[in-house]
Amino acid sequence: MKIYQKFCTVIQKSKIMPLTGLLVGGLGLAASAGAASAQSADFSGKRIEAVVPFGEGGGADTYTRYMARVLAPKLPGEPTIVIRNIPGGGSVNGANWFEANAAKDGTHFAVASTSTTLTSTLRSTDPNIQFKPEGWIAFIGSPMGKVIYVHSQTGIKNVEGLKDYKGELLMGLQNPTGSDMPTLLSLELLGVNVKPVLGTDGGDQHLGFQRGELTLNADVTSAYKQMAQPLIDAGTAVPLFTMGYADANGEIVRDPNFPDLPSWVEAYEIIHGKKPSGTEYDAWLALFHLSVMSSKALVLPAGTPEDVVAAYNAAAADLVEDKDFKAESGEFIGTYPQLTGEAARKSLVTATSITPEARKWVTDWLKQRFKIDL
């Protein structure tokens, strides 16, 4: 597959006439995948819909709008990509729609973000949830790291200081099953005495932190640079650690955007004196992959034929090598290496396949900590 992707990239870059490119591309596919279909996907004159299971505005929507714009010229036939927002039920509505109705000829793709995948992981028995993200075919995956920082009034300077801190740290939390839940769980596993202030959304978390009413906060990398960096420069906030980043072998290493900050795994070792292990580590790993490595992905529906998937994979591979994309995309997707093709697909599968024991561990934790029965 990799050779085929490169092949396509070369063809598209060399600006051979579209028709020739198409023919050669088709041959390439037949040769590499050995698929029954000899015809390659072509989207000329097509209108492709990118399904966003949220209303307009917000992270997933902005991300998809940006990606749709830069992806369109990379797809064979340069189709028009329009956004279709299907809000409702905290992304359940749109995800269900995508599972049931998405065309499998490449004219539909969707954005899968942490809220969607986390919902299906936690509420696997809810009859309203009729989508299976583990079957979706990701063709581009955008990891997004997370930094945890405290207010300087706590006097905490680093992870060691966190270990010795006797008081209670106040942290805003949307709700116990929302997309910021993995952050809380990570802190509790470290043994930090955190008190979540429930019903606090992102904006209030920042304002509350700036007012000193909240003493701990977490930001994804892109927001961190914009919102938290000025506070750190002003001495109001102190960064402690990042959630980390999974390298090619699946090892949790330091976040490439913050090489000076320890990862959560290192923080665990500093505080507990040993490496994390067992079911609780499995649970953490699953949530880590959900919220960091597969923070956002663009996916095709299950059952999409190989030639269409190949066309999307090639477009994605082409896109991430694009000079303009490299230069401007940081603001939208963070400066992380983007996953494409098989790597993106694998990452989403890893993120969405939690073991039954680990899932039980998480739901038990929610039950015991918040009396929420899922």
Place this chain on the structure above:
Amino acid sequence: MATILDAVLPALVNLFTFHHLGMLLLGVVIGLIVGILPGLGGIAGLSLLLPFTFDMEASMALAMMIGMLAPLNTSDTLPAILMAIPGSAGGQTTVLDGFPMARRGEAARALSAAFTASMIGGVFGAFVLTFAVFGAKSIILSVGFGELMMITIFALTVVGTLTGKSALKGIAACAMGLLAGTIGGAPATGEFRMTFGTIYLGDGIPLVILGLGLFALPEVIDLLRHHITISETGQLGKGWMHGLRDTIRHRWLVLRTSALGALIGMLPGLGSSAAEWITYGHVVQTSRDKSQFGKGDVRGVIGVEAANNAVTGGSLVPTLLFGIPGSGSMAILLGGFVLIGIQPGPAMVSSNLDITFTIIWSLAIANILGAGACFLLANPMARVTTVPYALIAPLMVAILFFGAFQATRSWNDLIALTVIGIIGVYMKRFGWPRPALLIGFVLSNGLESSVYRAMQVYGWSFLQRPGVIVIAALALLSVAAVFWGRRNMGAGTQEASTGADEVIAVRYDINTAPPAPSLMVRSPQILFTLILVGVVVMFLYRSFQLSELGGIFPLIAGFASLALLVPILGFQIFSTKERTVMTDHEQSDVVTRHSNLYFLMWFGGLLAGVALVGFSLAIAGFIFAFTTVLVGRPLWRNALLAGGLVAILAVMAHVLNLYYPAGLLQQLVNLPRWLG
């Protein structure tokens, strides 16, 4: 200071170059259109513009986006005043006094007063923004979780002024509004409350649908039953200068409400809908003669219109200074900022000062342009009030259904609109104040989460914070003013005017009251109250099954509702004398050709039609059938109306990538998208 002046004028000069002005105008035009169409608003407008901003120079993209946002609250006044359709979530308050004015044949006066006030409010908002970007940071940071909670409670006391004829019914409606607002995901625990297993209710009842269902749908039916044209005199009225003079006469009111709007806009979490209700309450509270509010008092229109345009300027403050959006459209604007490479934050008042001033100037100029365009539009549009209503009504129904469908773009939106519309029709008939319900609904979520936050961070000690004490004192004053005002009120009468008794209380002397009508005659309103009791009891029953934290707020709101509903029911059943809680407009009504039920059946038929042949075709059939039955020939005119609307729907489907609800037909045959 020198650096500021260095940025002010170049930004203005730059804006007056051909390209910038063109972009600004384009934004204004789009803003006007999406403002007029109900259900579409800043969110839809900005998503339409975003794809074009990618490759634009930052200042041009800004001119376009701000140009779009600024006139939204100006143009949504047109359907609100002329047709009682709140064009967006805002505009609901404008209906209260604006529409009765149109009914009196004073549409022109109401519109010109509204647009002048809008313009002043908008420019004032831009003015406030100019200073606020430098000084507001400390203000916003001094308003903590405790203060925010107290401000929400203060806003709730505003309802004391807007209870309608019967205070008991008003407060009950407000409590039920709070209860209705708890439907959906609980702010603290994320549990789904009262969703009855549906995904649709998981995000709560969409505010737009509540507004359309409670206000617009009952008004459509009422007009169909009683009137030939919207304007009772059949005249448009020559009120242009009059409206202008109204605004000038009430200039201090305009400035006061502009300031209030800008201030509320600045505080994240309350939103523009809450801002309008608070302003309206303030206008009523500070007016000496309250008797005309809800019946067409021009001050109600002026105050709210000035405030809602000022809100935009105010809500830009947290967006620009902290990168924290105060509303849905601000969230998209923030996305737009990122797309064109602007980082909101402290830099907006230092190195990016030119951008800030481009925004401020764009806001001011767009407000002036928007109001000017509305002046031009208003005259032809006001003619709607003199056209036979049965011709307009089916088009209005089409617009209502279209607007409701924009909420989540699902079939359930149409069902929700119909159900809420039915509730609205009977609330209106039995004198239940709909504004009070809406105020409760609008503030419900904010109140619940702010109480949680304040209690979790401070416990009870938040009551010792000076800011909290000051706002609490204001809230108490506001409540006291209500009682004081009630004592000095003129005696009211049981009048059968439309909705007028839903805003202002009347004093009622029980000793001189006439005897109550017979139990038989009272039975419809008693039945309606019983249904309300039943719904509240069901809510309570389900609330007990929730976790402690998720259930406490609906339990409190539910028991409060019940505590108020029981005495109302008691009076309605047992009182031998007529009381303010007893209202049934059908008793005193003149005989009409058709009943409420007759028109509700038409809407039911429309829904069934949509289920069969999809939205576009069903609407076309509905318009044709309705006009033919109720107005008559010529058939070609009726067909033209139907065809024209489908054409407009088709164009919008393409431009905005909209889908319409599909029916059985679409499952069998593959039709073009705009027919689906």
